Amino acid sequence: MEPNHPAGTFWYHSHVHGSTAIQVSSGMAGPLIIEGERKPIVTNGQIQQNGDFDILWKNQKTQNYDHEKIMLFQQIQYNEDCDTKLTPNADSPCLYALEDYSKLDIPTSWADENRYTSINGKMLGEIKVDQNQYHRWRMIHGGIRDTIGLTIKELPNSSAFTAEQTLAECQNYQTKAMSAQFKKLKTLPLYTVAQDGLTMGKIQKQGIEIFQPGYRFDAMLAFPSINKYCVYDAKLNLEDEINAPDSSPLLRRAPEEKLNTQLLGWVNVQATQLAVQSPYDFLKVQATAIGLAPEVIQQVSQGDLSAFISHASLMTAEVDELLKNMAKQITNFDIMFNADGSFKFGIRHADEGTLISFGDAYHAEDHTHHSFVRKLLIGQTQEWELTSNVASHPFHIHVNPFQVVKILNEVGVDVSAIGSSDKDGAGNIDSQYHGMKGVWKDTLFVKQGYKIIVRSKYEKFEGDFVLHCHILDHEDQGMMETVRICGDKFDCNSEAPAHHSMDMSANDLAAHSH
Incomplete structure (x- = not known):
């Protein structure tokens, strides 16, 4: 590793094209902390x-x-045979098996089958913390396609609760019938300090962290009371959830009980003599x-x-001038539906350009031995435009992170600044992009109809890697392409790589692991 590699929260996962979703949904992922x-x-x-x-x-x-927690959120594609009980016991054990992946690419299957997102391999597990002690939570979304709206709520008068009582009371607030009471619970502030492993220039106070697949957040948090706390995945607006919960709601054991939120785990606060501080x-x-x-x-x-x-900011007058007459890199996610019912996942490089699906033969300007390679010159700074024609997709690029310049909603309003307000089609407030302006990331949700402008500088590494949609079954079906940095020691026209075997999302470390 180079001595100037960024320290931060990264992760690795299996990346065999065509089987990525199956392998990651089986648990083939882990934190990578630099x-x-x-x-x-x-x-x-x-x-x-x-x-x-x-x-x-x-x-x-x-x-x-001492006060750091590494938390990997996973959506393991398990099948459950558990009758009506979630917690196994000697009389009624729960059996979980990884046997059936037939519904993996059905957007609503995770919700319909009532699975639970795990944290470090545990469902509804206990998290121990010290009262009034600031903790650093390094949180990684290592799932394949479900959105997580992480929020932490304090359970009133719960200091003497047992684990069983805490779980029962936390779950009591899950249903839509309890949504008003859920909103009245105290929300623990999350002070975000890093995104996708990269330290932010300014701490941002949040009540919810919206994770799309591949996202990482580092947050500072302190628990002021010895009450128990519930860690929830709050359901978001229809346009912000990959799995569209309003059209196919999460269900509890009783089909009539639709969920407003879903429990991920609970926090057990150990009493201390520490004073409250900011x-x-x-x-x-x-x-x-x-x-x-x-x-x-x-x-x-x-x-x-x-x-x-x-990383030094690319949002300066000097860079503005540099980019004034330079063509943007275009990434336009699209899905093409054919008359016979088949469809094709891919990326366009212009609004009406060719739909390029990973592995397609392609004979335009940047083809290399009949495979498309997006060629970028070492040392160059460029602006990128990210859009989606059909559905919404998390854009992820290996090796080179990018800085968010602006995020334009469907009517062309920039919704990325702190204090900005965006609304979905139903008039609900959308906090998806709040405070993103100027932030460095390597994964970013591209909502259908939005236009996202980011900037990147291609430093240090020459060679091949990929960019792709981080809904992993989309990537497996072709929504991915080879990216090449070249122009010095690496020949821009050399043969394209045949496959891609692992993603270790740690900036330039990723390149050396492929």
Whole structure:
């Protein structure tokens, strides 16, 4: 690994084309945490070299990350034989088997069959934390196609609850009939500090983290009471959910009980004598304790993490001028339906361009031995336009992350700034893109009818990798293409790779693992 590789929360998963969804839905995925020990270097009051956010979390005595949790959310395609009970016991065991993948590409199958998203392999598991202690949760959506709207609610008067009582009460708030009471529960603030493994320039306070497949969020959170807390997957607006829950609602054991939210796990808070403090005060104390420069201490005390970011902004006047007359890279997701009932998943490079499905023979400008390769020149900065003609798709690119410039909704309004408000077709508020402007990511949900503008600079690595839809059965059916960075040591016209075997989503580390 290169010494200047970003520290952060990444992950790996199986990537055999045609079987990716089957293998990932069987559990073939895991966290990939890159730790960093670099301190920001300040000279004459100016930051000359950025550091790693990790240094604010390490216990200097033990050299451990005492209050860090790595959480992998998975949608394992299990079949369940459990009668009416969720919790197995000696008299009525639950049997889970990975035997049937026939419904894997049916958008509503996960909801219809009442499966549960697991956290680190457990369904409805216990998470232990210390009261008033700030924790860093490194959260990874390692599922294949279901949206997660993660929100944490405090259960009132629950400090003496047993595990069984907590689960029963948390589940009591799941039904649509209880939605008004659910909304009245206290929501724990989530202070987002990184997305897709990349530290953000400014901490953002959220009540919900919207995960699409492949997304990662690092968040700071502290639990102020010794009550129990419920970790929910709140159902979102119809246009924000990949699996369209309003047209095919999640069901509980009784078919008439439609879900407003679904429990993921619960939090057991251990009492401490720690005082309540803001996340900014916590970071200020940590930065002071390890002797960081006064300028950095002042910044973190205001939620400014610019001393720890990995990439210089591409949203500058200089870059604007550079891109003024340069053609954009176009990625337009599309599905073509044929008269015989068959269909084709792919990507267009222009609104009316050829639909390119992974592995297709292609004879236009960028073909290489009859396979399409998107060629990008090493060292170049470019703007990309992401759109979708049919349905909504998470765009994911290996190796090179991108910075979000703007996200235009169906009427051309930019909804990516902090404080912006977007509404879906039914008039519901949509928080999908709130605060995304200027953020660096490698995966981003592209809603049908929206236009997303991002920028990327192709640094360090020359070679082949892929971009694809992160609904993994879409990718398996062809919504993927080969991307090549070339122009120095790598021949832009060399033969295209035959296959792609694994995704280790850690920026340039990903390239070296393929």
